[in-house]
Amino acid sequence: MTAFGAMELDAALPRLRAGDPAAQEALYRAFEPQVYNLARRICRTTEDAEDVLQETFIEVFRSIGRFRGDGSIWAWVRTIASSKALMKLRRNKYRDTDELFEEAAPMKRDDAALRMDLEAAMERLSPTSRAVVWLHDVEGYTHEEIGSMMEKTASFSKSQLARAHTRLRGWLGEEVAV
Amino acid sequence: MNHLTMEQLVALREPSTEPGSHAARQHLGSCPACRAELDRLHQRVARLRALPTLRPARNRFNAVRGHLVADRRRKRVRWAGLGGLALAASLALFAVVRPAPAPRGAAEAALSNELIETITRSQQLERALVAISPENRVLDSRTATITGRLEDRLQLVDRDLQAAGLMNEQGRLIEQLRLWRERVGLLDALVDVHVTRASYAGL
Numbered sequence: 514m515t516a517f518g519a520m521e522l523d524a525a526l527p528r529l530r531a532g533d534p535a536a537q538e539a540l541y542r543a544f545e546p547q548v549y550n551l552a553r554r555i556c557r558t559t560e561d562a563e564d565v566l567q568e569t570f571i572e573v574f575r576s577i578g579r580f581r582g583d584g585s586i587w588a589w590v591r592t593i594a595s596s597k598a599l600m601k602l603r604r605n606k607y608r609d610t611d612e613l614f615e616e617a618a619p620m621k622r623d624d625a626a627l628r629m630d631l632e633a634a635m636e637r638l639s640p641t642s643r644a645v646v647w648l649h650d651v652e653g654y655t656h657e658e659i660g661s662m663m664e665k666t667a668s669f670s671k672s673q674l675a676r677a678h679t680r681l682r683g684w685l686g687e688e689v690a691v
Numbered sequence: 692m693n694h695l696t697m698e699q700l701v702a703l704r705e706p707s708t709e710p711g712s713h714a715a716r717q718h719l720g721s722c723p724a725c726r727a728e729l730d731r732l733h734q735r736v737a738r739l740r741a742l743p744t745l746r747p748a749r750n751r752f753n754a755v756r757g758h759l760v761a762d763r764r765r766k767r768v769r770w771a772g773l774g775g776l777a778l779a780a781s782l783a784l785f786a787v788v789r790p791a792p793a794p795r796g797a798a799e800a801a802l803s804n805e806l807i808e809t810i811t812r813s814q815q816l817e818r819a820l821v822a823i824s825p826e827n828r829v830l831d832s833r834t835a836t837i838t839g840r841l842e843d844r845l846q847l848v849d850r851d852l853q854a855a856g857l858m859n860e861q862g863r864l865i866e867q868l869r870l871w872r873e874r875v876g877l878l879d880a881l882v883d884v885h886v887t888r889a890s891y892a893g894l
Contacts, residue, residue, distance in 0.1 A: 538752055541755065549746060563748075563749065563751060570751070571755055575759070651740050656705075681735060
């Protein structure tokens with residue numbers, strides 16, 4: 514992970530606020546992989562993820578004046594990226610077809626290749642469940658934060674997470690590593 | 692006690708103590724099957740965190756910059772251009788509708804009517820553009836370049852319109868009509884670009 518350290522940020526912040534293209538590019542390069550990865554893990558298509566990447570940085574540079582600089586810049590950028598990715602899900606109305614999505618292409622339990630492929634299993638989850646798993650288990654957001662970002666409750670996030678892990682468990686047919 | 696549900700296992704990973712977690716932990720101490728299930732859950736999450744970082748196939752920075760530059764241009768056009776434009780429009784309308792010192796010919800009356808129609812059309816397009824809210828749309832770099840050029844030309848037309856308002860009466864009507872027509876063409880193109888080539892950023 515490319516760090517955009519506190520010292521670098523202190524130096525870059527006034528230039529970012531002034532709209533300096535070189536400073537913007539440095540920030541973009543520093544966080545492009547993380548933002549895209551987060552977006553791609555949540556969105557269904559690479560095109561959607563690229564849109565989220567672009568929308569995130571447009572928002573970051575537009576509102577950099579509101580970033581106070583006392584917290585982690587990555588945490589701030591990540592919140593914007595998560596919000597954009599979830600907004601993309603809502604706009605595409607994936608949520609309405611969650612059940613259909615998971616049931617449309619059932620995975621064969623005895624398919625060894627798929628059983629071992631966590632990425633394929635994640636892709637098979639409904640977009641909402643996948644987003645909750647990624648935001649909670651990988652990005653470290655709390656259920657309260659995820660519920661708020663999704664305009665739902667913390668309980669909704671909890672039940673989506675449990676449901677997703679039940680499905681992943683079934684699809685992956687995991688053995689405990691010794 | 693039955694085996695723990697996935698909801699209970701997932702809750703055991705949370706830092707806070709939830710109702711029922713004490714009983715769940717007690718069960719875990721005496722149930723190898725549930726301990727194994729919790730291990731699987733931990734391992735699954737560890738594998739998720741270890742997935743490779745995906746990278747975009749295309750560099751989007753130029754598109755981001757293009758959007759920001761277009762943003763600035765648009766603000767300049769709005770603040771610098773529209774104020775003067777409103778003045779130009781009112782001057783043009785005043786020139787057209789004020790009592791004529793002498794009976795106007797049919798050709799001049801037709802020109803005046805056309806000018807009013809063109810200004811009205813320009814105002815309609817301006818409202819359509821505001822309704823589209825271009826600042827909330829994502830443009831690829833090529834489209835951002837096109838809109839930037841259109842906005843630059845629009846700014847020049849607006850400046851010329853203000854100058855035309857100060858011209859003497861002879862020729863003013865024709866020049867204003869020419870400029871307002873050009874303005875309508877540019878606005879029409881801008882609306883078209885935003886409707887057909889951009890997507891909402893949803894900001």
